[in-house]
Amino acid sequence: MADRTPGAPVGDMIPSAGYVPGVPRLGIPSLRESDASLGVANQVEQRKGDVATALPASLATAATFDPEIAYAGGAMIGAEARAKTFNVLLAGGVNLTRDPWGGRNFEYLGEDPLLAGVMAGEHIRGVQSNAVVSTVKHYAFNSQETGRMIMDARLDEASLRESDLLAFQIAIERGRPASVMCAYNKINGDYACENDWLLNQVLKRDWGYPGWVMSDWGAVHSTDKAALAGLDQQSGQELDRALYFDRPFAESLAAGRISEARLDDMVRRILVGVIEAGVMDAPVVTTAQRIDYDANAEVAQRAAESGIVLLKNVDDVLPLARTARRIVLIGGHADVGVLSGGGSSQVRSVGGAPVEIPLTSGAAASFARVTYHASSPLNAIKAIAPDAEVIFVSGQDAQAAARAARGADVVVVFATKWSTEAQEDGTLSLPDGQDGLISAVADANDKTVVVLETGGPVLMPWLDDVPAVIQAWYPGQRGGEALARILFGDVNPSGRLPITFPREAAQAPRPEIPGHADLMRAETAAASNPGAGDAGGLGAFAVDYVEGSDVGYRWYDRENRAPLFPFGHGLSYTTFAYANPQVGGDDGLTVSFDVTNTGRREGVDTPQLYVAADGGGRRLAGWSRLSLAPGETRRVSITAEPRVLAEYDTTLPGWKLGGQYRFTIGKTATDDAVATQATVRPRTIRP
Incomplete structure (x- = not known):
């Protein structure tokens, strides 16, 4: 910060639009950004002839329940991006599947916060192993595409912390992404990219996040409010209504509405993210490098076969x-x-x-x-x-x-x-x-x-x-x-559903997409107006998430609704059995049990640990993935994630757990194959 001359042109702090020029006199490299959820993207072939390796949908990666596959996919994408001269990837989607028809559900990692957080964190870690920045996105509650620019997601703090925010928290802890991308929508009245509670209080204060917050493309609505609420970089400025972080930012800085200290903080956070990701120590080359597409295709095929x-x-x-x-x-x-x-x-x-x-x-x-x-x-x-x-x-x-x-x-x-x-x-x-x-x-x-x-x-x-x-x-x-x-059985299927399949739409918390019927009417009326934009002429609306933290299978459990196929379901060409559960560990959160391949061929099993407090619904607290030969038995231990057992107490504030819990080992969220009771000592965990 000492090298930044006070009052220097804000043009030195260039807003992002896919390419951010560097500052050579300070040794700061340019940032070359690409979408990269499933591979280095090239929508509608913007770069003629430029191909990349395409992973399966993120839901398929989630269905593997295999963090190593998530890491390998991220590492492959990061390596290809680096070879193509990109050093910032807009990846790491971790929004939970709250509605089964979400347009971007395929880009995300399912309905469970632990599974989504772990898999996203490993994917991010893989990307950044190449000295390439990965984001985690879209923070937070970008749960539907209909009206995504104008909808207001409404949910109480405890439910937010126990569901969608927990997925982000785990992904950030595990993957250490250099940047967080804030979402289009509002959350409890404020846009995500100008939401002080979301950005300053939760992300930066409670979680101690050191990196920078960039906006989604077209998600900025203000200068002062956004900057003071924690937005560090306006991205995709050509899609916003104004260059909020250019001349208007300079005017606010000169008028004292935004402090020099806040500007220093914004710059520091970008530099911390870039440095910690390794971008400055290992800058990308300026000419494209050779890529071993055959080897990378094997990564994609392994993910598909496992998912x-x-x-x-x-x-x-x-x-x-x-x-x-x-x-x-x-x-x-x-x-x-x-x-x-x-x-x-x-x-x-x-x-x-x-x-x-x-x-x-x-x-x-x-x-x-x-x-x-x-x-x-x-x-x-x-x-x-x-x-x-x-x-x-x-x-x-x-x-x-x-x-x-x-x-x-x-x-x-x-x-x-x-x-x-x-x-x-x-x-x-x-x-x-x-x-x-x-x-x-x-x-x-x-x-x-x-x-x-x-x-x-x-x-x-x-x-x-x-x-x-x-x-x-x-x-x-x-x-x-x-x-x-x-x-043909060359591969024994091992994927497990990371989302619940309903029998009918009416089983979901919302039997139809909020705002969708109004959008269809608005688009019909505005068919002659191509400038209606992403909202299609739809007026702002709110979505009250009545399920609270009981997303997906938790909702079906709470409402006693039997789905068509439950979360965690997936058959094999062999069979498995569980026996002899025992709860132990220093915190009483580790469950050990036997897994036996009772069939006639080798296969991979994914035993799932669900935990429920007295009177509460079950929650996925951990899992294992192992390959067993016919007749083979192995002792497996799974340690429960304590925040999954806990309730978030806003008066502490923090997580509170302890008391009697039911531990269930099953093949799905509805399976009671093996269960046992145990008492967990009372404790609290910081937010």
């Missing part, structure tokens, strides 16, 4: 027999590729986009396209089963598909539902008559397998009519190969 979830498998229809002579694949462009999600996370993957459909309307039309990665399930299955006749039918004609299905040894229907940033569908149903297609095919062939390429849960009115269902999410640039290996 694909086997939802149903009656009579061991899967894995497919290699003796199958005729296999029919239907729908989902499975002849050429696999679907990806849309928006700022879109990666132009190696191999190109065999299918790309521009949008003609909606808030995402300017920067999102329905894009498929060039990873053909058809070709991958032919490679595994070279002696079989494998044919593809588009599925556009349900009766033609049913005729093709008759007489096949097995039929695989690929059902797709696209999701994107900036807009939402408003329904959980599969689009384009795909439910009818599946029913027609299942009626023609009782060995019909459904593969879902979706960004979250969908309704399954045909579920009782098919013997097997696979949740593939958006499986990334090696998704076709991963699916083929799962289908």
Whole structure:
């Protein structure tokens, strides 16, 4: 700070718009920023011909329950970004899935704060292992895309601390991101990027966060209020209504409304983040470097194989027999590729986009396209089963598909539902008559397998009519190969659901997307006004989160609602059993138990530890992931995260736990396979 001349032009403190020029006389490098949730993004091919490795959807990474896979994915993205001369990545999405139809659910890590926080933290740690900055985003409560610029998320402090903020807190503790990106929406009346409680009191005071807060692109609404509330950098200024942190900032500084000390703090925080991430010690080169895309594709394929979830498998229809002579694949462009999600996370993957459909309307039309990665399930299955006749039918004609299905040894229907940033569908149903297609095919062939390429849960009115269902999410640039290996048993499925799948929309805390119906009416009325913007002419509105901290499976438990598939669910081609639980450890928070592979092949299991206080609902407090040979037994110990057991007491303020708890080891959030009681000594934990 001594080198910053008081009264120097504020132009030296350049606001961010994707590229922030450095200050050579102080040895401060330029900051080159890229979206990078699932790979180094290149939406609508802004950089012609620039490809990158595309990971599966973040929900698929969450479904692995494997921190090492999250770290490896982050490390791969960070390495590619560095080779492309980027040193700041807008990554680390950790918003909880509160509603099953969220447009960006695929970019996030599920509904549980512990799982999301751990996996996001490891992803961030992987990115920053390359001396590249990672953000954590979108802080906080960017829980829906409908009206994201104008909605006011309302929730009491204790519930916030026990859910969404806990996910951010764990991610920050574990990953130490150099920057936090604040969100578009309001929280309890104030925009996230000018929310003193959120930025100054929680993030910087209570959590002791040393790095800098950058805005999301277009999320700034003021100069003085934002700067004094804790915003350190205006980003994406071309999307804001004004250059709040340029001339208006200089005027406020000169008038004394913003102090020199606050300006010093803003600069210091940016420098601390950049230095701690290693950007100054290991500056990026200015010319692109060679990337080993083949090796990085293996990272993407491993994530896909570990995150694909086997939802149903009656009579061991899967894995497919290699003796199958005729296999029919239907729908989902499975002849050429696999679907990806849309928006700022879109990666132009190696191999190109065999299918790309521009949008003609909606808030995402300017920067999102329905894009498929060039990873053909058809070709991958032919490679595994070279002696079989494998044919593809588009599925556009349900009766033609049913005729093709008759007489096949097995039929695989690929059902797709696209999701994107900036807009939402408003329904959980599969689009384009795909439910009818599946029913027609299942009626023609009782060995019909459904593969879902979706960004979250969908309704399954045909579920009782098919013997097997696979949740593939958006499986990334090696998704076709991963699916083929799962289908034929080269890989034993091990993914577990990081979100609850409802039986019907009415089971969710909100049976429809708040504001969505009004938005559709407003967009219809404003169809001739392309300048309506992201809100589409929708007026400001509030969302009262009635579930409080009981997000996802906690809500279903509290309301005694049986979902279609519970959080944590996922089948294997083998079976596992748990026995002999014992609670111990210095704090009485460690549960040890036996895990046995009771099946006939090697497999990976993910035993989950749930804890409930007397009269309270269960919460995921930890998990393990282990591979066991047939008949093998291993003793496993899981230590519960104490803040999951605790309640947040605003009068302390801090976390308070202690008393009698029920510890359950299960395969899902509804499984009571093995349970025991234990008393935990009373204690408090700082905020």
